[in-house]
Amino acid sequence: MSRRAADRLKVVLNHLDRSNSASVRSSFTSSQAVSYHPQTLRYTFDTGFLSPEQRIFYEENGFLLIKNLVSEEDIDRFRAEFEHVCKGDVKIPGMVVMRDVAIAKSEFVRDQKAVSKLQDFQDDAELFRYCSLPQILKYVECFTGPNIMAMHTMLINKPPDAGKKTSRHPMHQDLHYFPFRPVDHIVCAWTAMEKVNRQNGCLVVLPGSHKGTLQEHDYPEWEGGVNKMYHGVRNYDPNHPRMHVEMEKGDTLFFHPLLIHGSGMNQTQGFRKAISCHYASADCYYIDVTGTSQENISKEVNEIATRRYGTDISVSFADTWALRGRLVHGERTSL
Numbered sequence: 137m138s139r140r141a142a143d144r145l146k147v148v149l150n151h152l153d154r155s156n157s158a159s160v161r162s163s164f165t166s167s168q169a170v171s172y173h174p175q176t177l178r179y180t181f182d183t184g185f186l187s188p189e190q191r192i193f194y195e196e197n198g199f200l201l202i203k204n205l206v207s208e209e210d211i212d213r214f215r216a217e218f219e220h221v222c223k224g225d226v227k228i229p230g231m232v233v234m235r236d237v238a239i240a241k242s243e244f245v246r247d248q249k250a251v252s253k254l255q256d257f258q259d260d261a262e263l264f265r266y267c268s269l270p271q272i273l274k275y276v277e278c279f280t281g282p283n284i285m286a287m288h289t290m291l292i293n294k295p296p297d298a299g300k301k302t303s304r305h306p307m308h309q310d311l312h313y314f315p316f317r318p319v320d321h322i323v324c325a326w327t328a329m330e331k332v333n334r335q336n337g338c339l340v341v342l343p344g345s346h347k348g349t350l351q352e353h354d355y356p357e358w359e360g361g362v363n364k365m366y367h368g369v370r371n372y373d374p375n376h377p378r379m380h381v382e383m384e385k386g387d388t389l390f391f392h393p394l395l396i397h398g399s400g401m402n403q404t405q406g407f408r409k410a411i412s413c414h415y416a417s418a419d420c421y422y423i424d425v426t427g428t429s430q431e432n433i434s435k436e437v438n439e440i441a442t443r444r445y446g447t448d449i450s451v452s453f454a455d456t457w458a459l460r461g462r463l464v465h466g467e468r469t470s471l
């Protein structure tokens with residue numbers, strides 16, 4: 137770090153000591169205040185792009201909100217492509233079109249095209265433009281370094297709740313799904329495609345939870361049911377200080393894969409839309425999750441892979457990621 141940046145950092149640190157980060161103070165109690173030492177900055181690279189304030193905010197909270205990062209025009213194009221996919225005009229091999237469990241399990245509305253999520257759009261050139269947007273990669277590089285893989289892509293179309301609270305996404309850590317490390321070189325970019333607020337089920341985060349370890353995840357015991365693979369942290373404590381991240385169209389949240397987050401139910405009549413990509417440094421490596429808390433999700437993924445590809449070829453949990461990952465910057469060195 138240059139001397140000038142170090143000096144600015146000191147000023148920020150002094151300020152933080154006094155204010156304990158005003159913007160998240162409402163969700164923190166003073167006993168959770170953390171003190172800082174510049175040498176403990178571990179979550180971001182010093183590329184000179186993030187301000188010291190931004191680096192420290194991420195360090196402390198595990199997320200960073202950038203306003204107005206994606207243009208209206210781009211978002212409108214992603215929305216148009218989403219509509220083509222829903223209508224069936226565009227069919228992309230490998231892309232998962234998912235419906236909410238309340239609809240999928242109901243005989244009455246079986247043929248209704250109420251898509252709750254597109255997953256794995258890496259081979260849809262129009263949607264995948266999102267993952268390559270230079271203004272996003274400029275931020276991503278601060279977390280991953282210069283060799284960047286887009287590992288996981290989603291367009292989430294959170295439906296109006298059908299009355300059973302199935303539109304909720306339980307509190308979870310995204311790392312639960314990922315058999316690659318190191319954890320600090322993975323980041324999610326999540327862009328609001330319209331105004332998102334508490335009414336339509338914005339993201340809910342537990343600030344600072346990225347400093348913990350990966351927790352055990354299970355299906356929550358919810359009366360109305362829960363969507364396939366929507367695991368939540370076991371023994372979730374609803375009294376933990378949390379923050380509703382309200383965003384405008386184009387605002388983008390970058391967050392750490394250990395940050396505990398989820399989303400509440402959509403109490404409006406609209407479909408709340410967001411587009412996201414999980415990036416990892418191409419220098420990351422795959423791990424074997426056998427015997428770890430991730431074994432349950434790897435089994436579910438393997439079951440779906442077997443259903444999709446048959447039993448002739450064996451696709452491991454790591455393979456499913458290696459197949460989907462796409463290089464977006466630098467060199468594909470490992471993943």
Ligand SMILES: CCCC(=O)SCCNC(=O)CCNC(=O)[C@H](O)C(C)(C)COP(=O)(O)OP(=O)(O)OC[C@H]1O[C@@H](n2cnc3c(N)ncnc32)[C@H](O)[C@@H]1OP(=O)(O)O
Binds near residue numbers: 237
């Ligand atoms: C950072 C990462 C965070 C995450 O990724 S969290 C979420 C991860 N989610 C996923 O990966 C999406 C997984 N979804 C899928 O693979 C598919 O949508 C799924 C659930 C297999 C359904 O596939 P389809 O091709 O639509 O099959 P289908 O309509 O014939 O249904 C087959 C059986 O699945 C059931 N189903 C469909 N959508 C569901 C849902 N949302 N939740 C729970 N169950 C669901 C459906 O009822 C059917 O069950 P049955 O065989 O009739 O008993």
Ligand SMILES: Nc1ncnc2c1ncn2[C@@H]1O[C@H](COP(=O)(O)OP(=O)(O)OP(=O)(O)O)[C@@H](O)[C@H]1O
Binds near residue numbers: 368
């Ligand atoms: N038992 C649980 N396990 C895991 N996550 C949970 C559990 N119960 C609630 N959540 C999650 O906590 C977050 C907040 O849920 P909640 O239903 O309170 O939403 P909300 O947006 O605060 O809505 P409201 O305004 O109605 O309080 C959501 O991500 C929800 O999925």
Ligand SMILES: O=C(O)CCC(=O)C(=O)O
Binds near residue numbers: 339399
């Ligand atoms: O958009 C949302 O509701 C949250 C989605 C999410 O966290 C996920 O799929 O991992």
Ligand SMILES: [Fe+2]
Binds near residue numbers: 308310397
């Ligand atoms: Fe998530």
Ligand SMILES: [Mg+2]
């Ligand atoms: Mg609530």
